[in-house]
Amino acid sequence: MGQIERLADLVVRAGVNVQPGQGVVVDSDTAHLEIARAVVEAAYRAGAGWVEVIFTDGPIQRSAVDHATVEELSASRPWALARIAEWRAAGVASIGLVGDPDPHLFDGADPARVAARRHDEVRARRDAMFAGMRWSLVAAPNPGWAKQIFGEPDVDRLWAAVSTAMRLDSADPVAEWQARTATLAARAKQLDALELTAVHYLGEGTDLAVGLPPNARWTGGGLIDHDGIPYLPNLPTEEVFTSPDRRRADGTIRVTRPMVIAGQLITGLRVTFKGGRITEVWADEGGDVIRAQIDADEGARFLGEVSLVDRDSRIAKAGIVFHNTLYDENAGCHVAWGQSFPWSVEGGLAMTPEQRVDLGLNQSGVHTDVVIGGDGITVTGTGPRGTVDIIRDDEWVL
Template sequence: MDRHIERFADLVVRAGVNVQPGQGVVVDTDTAHLEIARAVVEAAYAAGAAWVEPNWSDGPMQRSAVDHLTVGQLSASRPWALTRINEWRDAGVASIALTGDADPHLFDGADPARVAARRHEEIQARRRALFDGMRWCVVAAPNPGWARQIFGEPDTERLWAAVSTAMRLEADDPVAAWRDRSATLATRAQQLDKLELTEVRYTGDGTDLTVGLLPQTRWTGGGLVDRFGIDYLPNIPTEEVFTSPDRGRADGVIRVTRPMVILGQLVTGLRVTFEGGTIVEATADQGADVIRAQLATDEGALRLGEVSLVDRDSRIAKAGIVFHNTLYDENAGCHVAWGQSFPFAVAGGPAMTEQERADLGLNMSGIHTDVVIGGDGITVTGTGPQGTATIIRNDEWVL
């Protein structure tokens, strides 16, 4: 087995979802990731998994669905799928998702409304399951299509080199390296919690955005701990400290500093304006239609569900390339996300009902879209009872 793939799989299983003996594992993957998926399944069984169930998707099959089905058909929920998700949650199953666009032009020429259609009831059920009892890890799997998007050719060897830098696969012990990094990010989150911030402000080239925070906001950095006290990393790589804001308090403009692939389409030069917590304008040099279609998903799609802090010490930034993958590029610099918020972003949030979270000010939506606004020149300040503090200055953590 390729050394990169073996280390990748071991990291995802042992540090990502932290598979425990006797546990069930679900692996969501595309057919383009077959070799990597096999390695992940092997690593899960080696860690003691009782069973591993792969859930396969396939790009051309997805395009067939978009071309032939209506928006209503593409968004209709399936009762059997909802039942299965709830059973996974109750059983404490671990969830691994291998992402990475095998064909970034898969949906070129397709109806944006159909491309944006999602089975939102199933998505929300899966999110509730993840927040309520499942350990999960989302990680991008290298493939020729992803390499072509970055380099203009399917150079997977070069992509693996960049991924190895970002994922610390070249460390003597990648799992230990990630636990060290997770501890650093957790310390940053604790620093922010002590400030009891009521708002954060991002300023940089083309960006000036002020976002309000909720009472008893809690920042998260590194990993999470499930209901059984087992630690895990929901995303690998991760370089961020983040929380969810007050959905009604966001004002200003952002300039997205990295290209991104949204619903299979490239978006560049994105600029977004917020007023009173709501997105009131979104323009882009390329891909504006797919952004607008996504923002029309539901009311919460127009409001923020996350604010995040990342500085130049990020391994993704040090890799020196645009990955054209949100899981990577969001960790190259400060970012925000519109859509679904995190229940653990406030004290007591996980124990609240969805209605209680909404009443408090957390956002609810069927989407969650991260966009990078950081990089050289970005400054982030936070205001609270102790006054205004500079957190990041010129892309460097200074708090």
């Protein structure tokens, strides 16, 4: 079995954990055609009843950004919402192949158009996932992504790095991930036992205090759907995370890894929070994209996630910047502004959106992860037992 087939098998069996007769939807760029075909084959081998691939294409997206208005790019499409509702009702599994084939695709484009989203569709997909729809995102190697990392389209070198990060180099990648996720789940239980009310990130350029809602619960090692079927929403995953009280974030963060948003590279990003709200944004490159994004809706300027990752991460050990959020967010501690996770408070899935908001959870069509960890990062937590060290100099010490 080659690398592509091993990757496809992993996302089907460990990622969404396809069950016999289940429908599967695959979102893929045309640049990932070969990998998409392998995922379809693996899904049918796992017993899927049907598999549909929905392709996007970079140049086609650029045409839309160049010629359509912000209103047209964000307009509601009832037929698309109906399709998502049908997927949700049918218990479809969703696989997303990511990995930007052209990180400079939107250079020179209007930032407001680049940031435009059909937020009702984003919310519908998000709500379907929160309602138990199993999903998994996995990065697909391609020449454009390789060039962004190495300066040349060396896909073989990229596959070698991806194989290490994804544990494809082991005899049984699925078993390897089961062992890793067990470790992450144990860390989440440790944190739950502390009943933390706040966490504090401290590192070069970062000094951020974040409050947590009552009965906050940490997640690590994947999720379990309503039928008791385990799955991994992100592959790879090296994090333990929860959602904060959106009203309680104060300080400044320095983003330690470049990121790509809507095809535009963001470097040297620094962000200030006051009273939970993003008040200032600086960047060496791509700052206008961030400013446009945090104006997308009322919740976009507030945090929806705080996450803990230490140097034991396979991505951190790879020693390279992947220029891909799915990977780079698993190289170090990170936070995300935008949408919260309803399961991050006890009983949250059974609550109404209004009840979650009252507890301090955030609502937004945006969810953007930014890495603030790496060498020197320290994270402490405060709770009934006082203040405890969780990560010291990028090492898990709890």
